[in-house]
Amino acid sequence: MEALFFNASNGFLEGVVRGYRNSLLTQNVYNNLTQCENLEDFRLQLSATDYGNFLANEPLPLSTAVIAEKATQKLVAEFNYIRTNAVAPLSTFMDYITYSYMIDNVILLTLGTLHERDTHELLERCHPLGVFDTMPALCVATNVEELYNSVLVDTPLAPYFRDCLSAQDLDDLNIEIIRNTLYKSYLEDFYQFVQTLGEPTRESMSKVLAFEADRRTINITLNSFGTELSKEQRAKLFPTIGRLYPEGNNALARAEDVDTVKACVEYIPEYKAFFDNASKSTGSGGGGGMNGGAGGDDSDGASLEDEFFKREVSINRDTFLQQFGLAVFYSFVKLKEQEVRNLTWIAECIMQDAKDRINDYIPLF
Missing domain, CATH: 1.20.1690 (V-type ATP synthase subunit C fold)
Known part of the structure; x- marks a missing residue:
């Protein structure tokens, strides 16, 4: 009966995410990619996979940064399709997945501002899944209280941030303490939320x-x-x-x-x-x-x-x-992230002619 109700709300999207999972690159594709002599060959090999012509409009010479960016955009598009069509509790579950990226973006911008990095460059480096409306204001926060009251109080991170208010100064050590305090609260909250969901x-x-x-x-x-x-x-x-x-x-x-x-x-x-x-x-x-x-x-x-x-x-x-569960939505994102890291690593080795290390990626299957 539980499976029946699950399919009524989430069956279609579970089928979609399993289709996304089946499109992850196989070991044979990785073997072909590691044999490429240049990034143009790399692009040609990827065009025969589910990535298709995602690099077709990019001018030569290609860079590993462009490859990573375009591969991430594909992940984000697939994630947003699921998130847009989801209903509770899956919609809430998908929101929880984005909170970790929001934390990373907050820390990236805060650290970058501390070290006087270019604001526009910092915003471009933020992960698309962790973008929120008041994020640009992070670049003008000068202390922890201002960071909270002016920027984060109306975001989902606000409950996690309350334990960080004792750290007044935004220096390297305190920012790292804030990062890990936020992640601690986030993981504990996410864990408590999944305890309210059914098996598996x-x-x-x-x-x-x-x-x-x-x-x-x-x-x-x-x-x-x-x-x-x-x-x-x-x-x-x-x-x-x-x-x-x-x-x-x-x-x-x-x-x-x-x-x-x-x-x-x-x-x-x-x-x-x-x-x-x-x-x-x-x-x-x-x-x-x-x-x-x-x-x-x-x-x-x-x-x-x-x-x-x-x-x-x-x-x-x-x-x-397992079937009839929400964990596959989280796991697909993590597996796809590792695929993006693998592609970036292989492309970087090709560009630097480091063929002796090109197989040091993390296989998915």
């Missing part, structure tokens, strides 16, 4: 969000080493969901270095394997770098992040094994 959405999304929370907790810990962030501040940034919560979170709050981080998470076999695999790898660019830290750097960061992205792909791919 609740089970699938709980698994997805738990992994995202754990990834952020580990990254925050690693990136806090060597910064002014205290252990008490670090602990407050950890989401209170996930497989690491609460024992792993408590241990990570006391961690001193990479080895102790590994020891804190080794009771979860997958996470222990991430560190083991990262220590054997020099790292690749397919994952897109660290996300979710509080500053600093880690020598194994790139390869460890790739391990996280591989696991994320696996979790989101598995959600399509």
Whole structure:
């Protein structure tokens, strides 16, 4: 009966998103792309896929930035088609997906303004899924209270921002604290929302969000080493969901270095394997770098992040094994994002003649 009601409201859109999923690039296509000698060949190979002639009107020579931008536009168009036709609770679920992009845009503009970057350039770099009406005003905010009262109070991020008001100054460290505080509140709120939904959405999304929370907790810990962030501040940034919560979170709050981080998470076999695999790898660019830290750097960061992205792909791919659930809408966006990163990585390797690293992307299947 639950499946019957699901199909009445969401059956058509579930069919659409599964069609989008089936159009993701296969391994054979990736093999062909990695054999391209230049970006014109790259464009020709993509024209035979679902991307079609999305680069046909772009002047030569092509750039990786244009390829990434046009591929992202395709993702946004597909997302907006679903969002426009959705009804509750799917429409609310799709809104939650956009909140993470809104957070990224807020931090991008705030950091860029702090470092006196060009406002127009910053706005162009913002992700289309996270655009909101008052976003340009972020470029004139001078402190946290002004940022909230003048810009964010009427946005969906306002409830998440209340815990950030104690940080008065907009410096690099406080902005990173704000980023991770917003993400913590967002993930916890999203998790609570999916608990109100039926199965299999609740089970699938709980698994997805738990992994995202754990990834952020580990990254925050690693990136806090060597910064002014205290252990008490670090602990407050950890989401209170996930497989690491609460024992792993408590241990990570006391961690001193990479080895102790590994020891804190080794009771979860997958996470222990991430560190083991990262220590054997020099790292690749397919994952897109660290996300979710509080500053600093880690020598194994790139390869460890790739391990996280591989696991994320696996979790989101598995959600399509279930039917009559909303998780596939979230998972499609994440898989498509990874595809865009893969295309950008391969194109960049072709342009720089770095064929020895061209296969260091994250396969989707």
